Amino acid sequence: MAGYNVIVVGASGAVGQEILQVLEERNFPVGELKLCATARSAGKEMLFKGKTYIVEETTPESFDGMEIALFAGGAASTEFGPLAAEKGVVVIDNSSHFRLDPQVPLVVPEVNPEDVKAHKGIIANPNCSTIIMVVPLKAIYDAAGIKRVVVSTYQAVSGAGAEGIAELTEHTRAALDGGEVVPSKFQYQIAFNLIPHIDVFQEMDYTKEEWKMVKETRKILHDDNMAITATTVRVPVYRSHSESINIETVRKVTANEAKKILEDFPGVIVQDSPADKVYPMPLYTSGNDEVFVGRIREDNSLDKGLNMWVVADQLRKGAATNAVQIAELVIKYGCLLKK
Amino acid sequence: MAGYNVIVVGASGAVGQEILQVLEERNFPVGELKLCATARSAGKEMLFKGKTYIVEETTPESFDGMEIALFAGGAASTEFGPLAAEKGVVVIDNSSHFRLDPQVPLVVPEVNPEDVKAHKGIIANPNCSTIIMVVPLKAIYDAAGIKRVVVSTYQAVSGAGAEGIAELTEHTRAALDGGEVVPSKFQYQIAFNLIPHIDVFQEMDYTKEEWKMVKETRKILHDDNMAITATTVRVPVYRSHSESINIETVRKVTANEAKKILEDFPGVIVQDSPADKVYPMPLYTSGNDEVFVGRIREDNSLDKGLNMWVVADQLRKGAATNAVQIAELVIKYGCLLKK
Numbered sequence: 001m002a003g004y005n006v007i008v009v010g011a012s013g014a015v016g017q018e019i020l021q022v023l024e025e026r027n028f029p030v031g032e033l034k035l036c037a038t039a040r041s042a043g044k045e046m047l048f049k050g051k052t053y054i055v056e057e058t059t060p061e062s063f064d065g066m067e068i069a070l071f072a073g074g075a076a077s078t079e080f081g082p083l084a085a086e087k088g089v090v091v092i093d094n095s096s097h098f099r100l101d102p103q104v105p106l107v108v109p110e111v112n113p114e115d116v117k118a119h120k121g122i123i124a125n126p127n128c129s130t131i132i133m134v135v136p137l138k139a140i141y142d143a144a145g146i147k148r149v150v151v152s153t154y155q156a157v158s159g160a161g162a163e164g165i166a167e168l169t170e171h172t173r174a175a176l177d178g179g180e181v182v183p184s185k186f187q188y189q190i191a192f193n194l195i196p197h198i199d200v201f202q203e204m205d206y207t208k209e210e211w212k213m214v215k216e217t218r219k220i221l222h223d224d225n226m227a228i229t230a231t232t233v234r235v236p237v238y239r240s241h242s243e244s245i246n247i248e249t250v251r252k253v254t255a256n257e258a259k260k261i262l263e264d265f266p267g268v269i270v271q272d273s274p275a276d277k278v279y280p281m282p283l284y285t286s287g288n289d290e291v292f293v294g295r296i297r298e299d300n301s302l303d304k305g306l307n308m309w310v311v312a313d314q315l316r317k318g319a320a321t322n323a324v325q326i327a328e329l330v331i332k333y334g335c336l337l338k339k
Numbered sequence: 340m341a342g343y344n345v346i347v348v349g350a351s352g353a354v355g356q357e358i359l360q361v362l363e364e365r366n367f368p369v370g371e372l373k374l375c376a377t378a379r380s381a382g383k384e385m386l387f388k389g390k391t392y393i394v395e396e397t398t399p400e401s402f403d404g405m406e407i408a409l410f411a412g413g414a415a416s417t418e419f420g421p422l423a424a425e426k427g428v429v430v431i432d433n434s435s436h437f438r439l440d441p442q443v444p445l446v447v448p449e450v451n452p453e454d455v456k457a458h459k460g461i462i463a464n465p466n467c468s469t470i471i472m473v474v475p476l477k478a479i480y481d482a483a484g485i486k487r488v489v490v491s492t493y494q495a496v497s498g499a500g501a502e503g504i505a506e507l508t509e510h511t512r513a514a515l516d517g518g519e520v521v522p523s524k525f526q527y528q529i530a531f532n533l534i535p536h537i538d539v540f541q542e543m544d545y546t547k548e549e550w551k552m553v554k555e556t557r558k559i560l561h562d563d564n565m566a567i568t569a570t571t572v573r574v575p576v577y578r579s580h581s582e583s584i585n586i587e588t589v590r591k592v593t594a595n596e597a598k599k600i601l602e603d604f605p606g607v608i609v610q611d612s613p614a615d616k617v618y619p620m621p622l623y624t625s626g627n628d629e630v631f632v633g634r635i636r637e638d639n640s641l642d643k644g645l646n647m648w649v650v651a652d653q654l655r656k657g658a659a660t661n662a663v664q665i666a667e668l669v670i671k672y673g674c675l676l677k678k
Contacts, residue, residue, distance in 0.1 A: 227640035
């Protein structure tokens with residue numbers, strides 16, 4: 001099988017490393033591989049399928065001869081994304097910059113794969129918390145309709161990158177051993193604490209993270225008026241985001257029916273056997289590509305409603321895996337820019 | 340001022356120690372003080388107002404000559420509570436055993452103080468998560484009515500007592516240093532993890548903790564049909580429970596009006612200035628008696644709704660402080676059993 005020329009931009013960061021890992025695990029048909037990042041990371045060595053690659057500084061020329069560009073996120077997306085698309089490279093972008101652009105498909109492969117076909121060079125990867133929520137939501141949406149969603153998140157520190165991971169360890173050691181806690185990546189000490197503040201505050205005193213969950217979900221489900229409200233909270237967990245999701249449905253769904261619907265949906269693993277202490281937890285979902293759903297209950301406060309507890313590795317399904325799945329769709333649908 | 344003879348049962352545990360502290364801080368009119376616990380803790384020395392007391396094993400005779408008994412919770416409540424009341428001692432009980440008994444008032448002093456007057460010897464202290472939620476709920480309930488509540492909790496390990504605290508430290512050190520993690524008090528490793536399982540599973544696959552939040556809130560607000568649904572989760576935080584609360588109101592309330600209503604309510608401190616990174620966090624509320632409310636927002640998904648983020652020290656307001664406040668009401672209303 002002939003491979004495709006792939007460039008990973010931001011390869012050395014937390015998401016970039018996962019992208020490489022996922023490309024290898026899924027045996028993505030890679031032809032030429034180019035790893036790029038900022039000047040600071042240039043020169044770093046990374047392994048892919050046993051071969052060593054040197055990270056280069058991203059320049060406009062980096063995209064010459066490439067077919068698919070996976071952007072891990074950050075400022076590089078705005079600087080190089082449109083330019084790469086102009087050069088005929090299909091850009092799959094993990095930054096928030098293009099997500100709500102009507103010209104740019106926002107895709108979760110289990111939910112709206114066909115949207116990929118409409119791309120004009122750039123396809124956006126949704127926010128991690130949005131991806132994790134929208135997979136099980138879509139299952140219920142198709143089966144029973146959704147009137148309203150109330151979600152509260154419990155988000156891991158790796159959502160803030162490698163520095164977030166390091167800071168949780170630093171703060172934890174300092175808190176245990178009596179050292180000084182110096183917040184840098186987070187607003188306050190994150191060890192043994194909760195911070196209800198992710199990204200910047202915007203209209204109505206919601207954070208940008210909360211608005212992402214509202215607006216991106218509407219776009220992915222093609223339902224501009226869907227009622228969703230969110231509260232997002234950083235928790236002292238290294239990896240995998242968790243979400244407590246309350247869903248008001250159009251048609252009544254029993255807990256057993258909901259479990260069946262979710263079990264049958266691609267990309268979902270139901271872990272729900274309370275008597276056996278089986279429910280999803282972030283410590284045990286990390287490293288996996290699926291969205292884990294448990295604590296599935298009829299909402300006792302409504303005629304037609306469900307509660308569920310949803311956990312997934314936000315660096316995998318919430319970022320890298322979803323991006324590579326989009327690249328696979330681009331190939332499957334034959335919608336590369338260079339034929 | 341003459342003091343009242345007070346016995347604290349379970350004095351040496353996490354809640355018992357707080358009760359002593361709160362009695363001292365609030366300058367509760369203590370006459371004779373007796374500290375009791377199980378045989379295992381008998382002989383332990385504890386300080387109250389600079390004087391050393393020896394913890395005794397609880398026996399039926401422990402209650403002779405006493406006027407107020409503060410039970411920290413656990414099996415002692417069922418074993419000695421009714422007996423103490425028969426002996427003319429007003430029992431303020433922190434266990435879950437009597438809370439839903441129609442003969443037993445369930446009291447949060449800021450919410451339903453008058454209910455104390457109907458006691459027949461036992462007054463129940465509500466579940467910690469319930470107390471923390473019902474204080475701000477009552478403010479909104481009185482001002483605008485409440486149709487429905489969706490709550491997700493983030494509960495500290497000290498809700499599981501001193502052993503919970505020790506286990507978080509043990510698990511954290513083991514996780515950081517590569518040692519073996521042995522869950523004992525909790526179902527799984529709690530360090531860097533979340534466990535959506537507090538207390539036992541009951542009907543509809545809700546936990547007992549979740550049902551407590553539903554049923555106790557209805558009883559305290561005297562609203563048997565109030566629509567409430569809860570998801571309760573243990574988080575790696577030492578102290579202070581946090582709750583993401585979504586409220587559907589009867590009358591529309593703006594965020595600014597809600598802030599004013601909450602600021603004016605006794606026992607509530609509003610911490611809500613997002614631009615200044617001001618919102619409640621468990622690390623900073625611990626040791627306080629008030630319920631802290633922030634992230635107060637109109638619910639963008641409803642015409643009439645609010646989101647808020649509520650944090651309080653569950654060993655203080657969620658247990659010890661609330662119990663001592665009830666004892667103060669018993670004195671204020673003159674409803675001791677011995678006149």
